[in-house]
Every structure is written in C-alpha cells, then in structure tokens.
Amino acid sequence: MTSRNSRAAIVTGAARGIGAAVATRLGADGFAVAVLDLDESACTATVDGIVAAGGRAVAVGADVADAAAVEAAVERVAAELGPPTVLVNNAGITRDNLLFKMTEDDWDSVLRVHLRGSFLMSRAAQAHMTNAGWGRIVNLSSTSALGNRGQANYSAAKAGIQGLTKTLAIELGKFGITVNAIAPGFIVTEMTRITAERLGVGFEEFQQARAKETPVPRVGQPDDIAHAVSFFVSVGASYVTGQVLYVAGGPRG
Numbered sequence: 380m381t382s383r384n385s386r387a388a389i390v391t392g393a394a395r396g397i398g399a400a401v402a403t404r405l406g407a408d409g410f411a412v413a414v415l416d417l418d419e420s421a422c423t424a425t426v427d428g429i430v431a432a433g434g435r436a437v438a439v440g441a442d443v444a445d446a447a448a449v450e451a452a453v454e455r456v457a458a459e460l461g462p463p464t465v466l467v468n469n470a471g472i473t474r475d476n477l478l479f480k481m482t483e484d485d486w487d488s489v490l491r492v493h494l495r496g497s498f499l500m501s502r503a504a505q506a507h508m509t510n511a512g513w514g515r516i517v518n519l520s521s522t523s524a525l526g527n528r529g530q531a532n533y534s535a536a537k538a539g540i541q542g543l544t545k546t547l548a549i550e551l552g553k554f555g556i557t558v559n560a561i562a563p564g565f566i567v568t569e570m571t572r573i574t575a576e577r578l579g580v581g582f583e584e585f586q587q588a589r590a591k592e593t594p595v596p597r598v599g600q601p602d603d604i605a606h607a608v609s610f611f612v613s614v615g616a617s618y619v620t621g622q623v624l625y626v627a628g629g630p631r632g
C-alpha cells in the first residue's frame with residue numbers, strides 16, 4: 380500500500396463553502412487534491428490556498444451530473460495527480476419550496492446534482508479504488524434527510540444518499556473501500572445565506588435562531604465537516620463503513 384501522502388483525492392463542489400474547507404483539510408492531511416466544481420476558474424482560490432500551505436492541488440471544471448464530463452474529469456485527475464482513491468461527493472444545490480409550489484424543474488435539478496452526481500462520480504472513481512485495493516468515499520447527506528419543511532426535493536435526495544452510501548459500502552467493502560456519509564446540521568455557507576434570504580430573515584438573525592435551538596449552542600462551520608471527513612478517509616478508519624455521522628451540534632438520526 381502506498382503512503383497516505385501520495386494519494387489523490389477528489390472533492391466536488393469545492394470552489395467554496397464546505398467543499399473548499401474539506402479540500403483544504405485534505406491538502407493539509409497530505410493528499411493531492413482535485414478541487415472540482417462547475418466553473419474551473421472559481422476553484423482558483425481553494426487551489427491557491429492548498430498550494431500556498433505546501434500542498435498539491437489542481438482545479439477541475441465539471442458538472443457532476445454529466446456522465447461524459449465526470450468520466451473525463453476523473454481520467455484527468457488520474458493523469459495529473461495519480462489514481463483518485465478518495466472521493467468526497469459534496470456538490471449540491473437547493474431549490475426549496477412547499478410541495479404545492481414545487482416545480483418539476485425544482486425536483487429534477489436537486490435530485491440530479493445530489494443523487495445522480497454522487498452515483499456518477501462514485502461509479503467513475505471506483506475503478507481506480509478497486510485497482511488500488513484501497514479507497515474512501517464520503518457522501519454529504521444532511522439533517523434534512525429526516526424531513527424539513529420546504530425541502531421535499533432536497534430531503535428526498537439526502538435520504539437517497541444514505542441508501543446509496545449503505546449499498547456502496549456493502550458492494551465495495553471487499554476491495555478495501557469504505558463508504559460513509561456525513562449529515563451536517565446548520566453550517567454557515569452561501570447555501571444557508573440563500574435560505575435566510577428566501578425566508579426574508581437577516582443572515583445573522585437566522586444564525587442566532589439556529590444556534591439557540593442547538594444543544595451545542597452555536598452554528599456549524601465548514602471546518603466542523605472537514606474534520607469528520609478527515610477521519611473517514613484516514614487509514615485507521617478502515618473498519619468504519621456504511622455509517623451516517625450527524626455533525627449537527629446535537630443528537631439526530
């Protein structure tokens with residue numbers, strides 16, 4: 380088995396928010412990181428940060444729900460950084476609305492990015508992991524998988540991701556590949572800023588209200604999630620698979 384420091388990792392949706400924090404943490408952990416997002420140029424800041432800290436990273440532009448783009452992106456990473464044996468399926472969008480106002484496009488777009496995207500990325504990367512006899516896949520679920528008003532599409536996608544995680548764990552375990560999910564609670568990012576905007580609440584006020592209802596009385600930060608990812612992809616976590624870890628400042632699930 381090669382040393383952890385020579386391994387390549389792909390983090391999707393890594394131009395900003397949770398994905399950027401995860402990519403940065405994996406860079407600091409010694410992985411060569413492919414910072415993947417829709418717009419390659421938007422990945423520059425994350426890549427530059429990793430490189431400035433002494434790590435190795437490349438920007439990769441791809442839509443995770445486009446099969447051809449995914450295949451090309453994974454092959455490009457293999458050529459430039461080595462076989463990607465770590466994959467973090469983080470790319471995501473929200474199109475919140477109550478059921479009676481939710482359009483088919485709202486439904487399809489959200490299912491497309493989260494579920495189809497995680498499926499396509501995992502399918503493309505697993506070939507490299509099975510070849511290496513080692514791999515780590517971490518999928519981003521959400522506390523919304525347990526139900527959340529205005530998020531029928533998103534909660535269905537995030538619950539689906541938990542099923543995908545458990546099934547891939549069963550299929551890939553014999554190849555030395557673990558597959559786990561992280562279900563964050565409220566994390567301060569552009570995604571939650573947009574939610575506050577949609578609800579007509581100031582972002583600060585929104586955060587204070589969320590912190591108040593959380594047993595650990597604060598909101599989450601992207602680094603809270605990056606820390607959990609760092610554990611799941613570590614060599615020592617080889618017997619932990621098919622799990623959903625709620626990182627939400629309180630008990631869930």
Ligand code: NAP
Nearest residue numbers: 392396397417442443469470471521563565566568569570
């Ligand atoms: P974010 O700030 O909105 O970042 C998401 C990133 O994913 C953006 O850079 C976005 O690019 C990219 N992306 C969207 N569609 C894509 C596609 N088809 N292909 C490639 N990249 C795509 O969101 P975040 O808050 O960091 O969330 C990251 C993940 O954590 C998501 O899966 C989210 O559902 C999950 N999560 C977040 C929270 C939270 O409280 N923030 C809680 C639970 C779960 P564009 O800007 O170009 O669209």
